[in-house]
C-alpha cells in the first residue's frame with residue numbers, strides 16, 4: 001500500500017476510485033429502473049384482488065338473493081321521513097325514504113365518492129353527503145351536485161302486511 | 175460518455191399506464207362492468223413482464239465505459 005502511494009499516479013486496478021460516498025451507486029440509472037420495474041410489479045399484484053372479485057361476480061354469484069329483511073312498519077314512518085337500516089349485511093348501511101303515501105325508495109347510503117354516509121334532508125328533498133357536499137336525487141339516487149359521479153346503489157323494497165321489506169340490491173343499468 | 179434515457183422513459187411510460195389502468199379497474203368495478211374490470215386488470219398484470227423486459231434490455235445501455243457487462 002505504502003509504496004503505491006508514493007508513485008503518483010499509480011495504476012488503477014479498479015473502477016471505484018471515484019466513488020466517495022457509501023451507496024453512491026444505489027440510485028444510479030440502473031437502480032432507478034429497477035425501482036420502476038418493481039413498482040410495476042406492485043401495481044400488477046394490487047389489481048389482482050379487483051380482478052378476482054370481478055370474476056366472482058361474473059360467475060353469477062353476483063345476483064345473489066338475500067333473505068328479505070324487514071326495515072320498518074308502515075305506521076312508524078311518516079311521508080317525508082327516513083329510516084336507517086343495514087342491508088344486505090350489517091356492514092352495509094342503507095337508508096329508506098318515504099317520498100309519498102305509496103312511494104318508498106331505499107339506497108345503500110355509502111357515498112359513491114369516498115363512502116361517507118349520505119343522509120336525507122327532508123326540507124330540501126335531497127340526500128346530502130356531509131363530507132364534500134355531494135347531493136343525490138332522492139327518487140333516482142343519481143348525483144346532482146358535488147364530487148360523486150355514480151348513482152347510489154338502489155335497494156328494491158316491497159310493502160307487505162303493513163311492513164316494508166328490503167328485497168335485493170338493484171344492479172346498475174350499464 | 176453517452177447516456178441512454180430510453181429505458182427510464184419507457185419504464186416511466188409503463189408506470190403511467192399502470193396508474194391509469196388501476197384507476198380504470200376500480201371505476202369499472204364500481205360501475206359493475208365486471209368483464210371490463212378483468213380486462214383492465216389483465217392489462218395491468220401484463221405490464222409487469224413488459225417492465226421487466228425493458229429493464230433487462232436497457233440495464234447495460236448508456237452511461238457506460240463498457241466495464242460493466
Ligand code: FES
Nearest residue numbers: 111113114129134
Ligand atoms: S364522500 Fe360524499 S361527497 Fe365526498
